[in-house]
Amino acid sequence: VEQLDATRDDIGEIIAEIYVVTKRTDEAMRALDEQIRRDPKNPRPYINYGNLYNEQKQYDKAIEQFSKVLAIDLPSDDKALQTALFNLGAVYKNLGARKQEEIREASKGKPTADQIEQYRKPLRESKKYFEQLKAIPARRGDYQLLGELANLYDVLGETDNLKSAVREMEGVEN
Numbered sequence: 001v002e003q004l005d006a007t008r009d010d011i012g013e014i015i016a017e018i019y020v021v022t023k024r025t026d027e028a029m030r031a032l033d034e035q036i037r038r039d040p041k042n043p044r045p046y047i048n049y050g051n052l053y054n055e056q057k058q059y060d061k062a063i064e065q066f067s068k069v070l071a072i073d074l075p076s077d078d079k080a081l082q083t084a085l086f087n088l089g090a091v092y093k094n095l096g097a098r099k100q101e102e103i104r105e106a107s108k109g110k111p112t113a114d115q116i117e118q119y120r121k122p123l124r125e126s127k128k129y130f131e132q133l134k135a136i137p138a139r140r141g142d143y144q145l146l147g148e149l150a151n152l153y154d155v156l157g158e159t160d161n162l163k164s165a166v167r168e169m170e171g172v173e174n
Contacts, residue, residue, distance in 0.1 A: 020052050028052055043069040043080035050087055059095045063088065076136045085133040089148060092126035120156060127152045143172050 019028030029052070035045040050065035069084035100119035103111050130149050133139050146169045153162035
């Protein structure tokens, strides 16, 4: 289809997504690189690249790719921007959880204040992106987002923010 219909600019993106989903990593990367070369302002290849790296637990590379979407300067109602913000929050949360588990094992369940700070730092970054997303009017009342924030507030010891998030969650209509 890509060779026969030059007016279709989404075919390469679809091919890249198929490679990502089927775990054909090298082919996915080549396809995503080609999409970025063709249209560096298209956020979807960066999101797909970020998802690919996140699945491989290469969190720093995932963060780099999702951050490229933010650099495109999309309007706040753009779904790709919202996806990138959510995914950045999720990746930083995964990074914090991984560090927390490593520290728990190394400290035999008795982490020092410095060790606690090591896993809280990425969790604060996670919170920052989730809060940016929550500030978008279309995302107000997003139960999943509020749940992510409530969890972060709890782990970070932000009691007032936790109570506020729980109240907002209780106010969300089914």
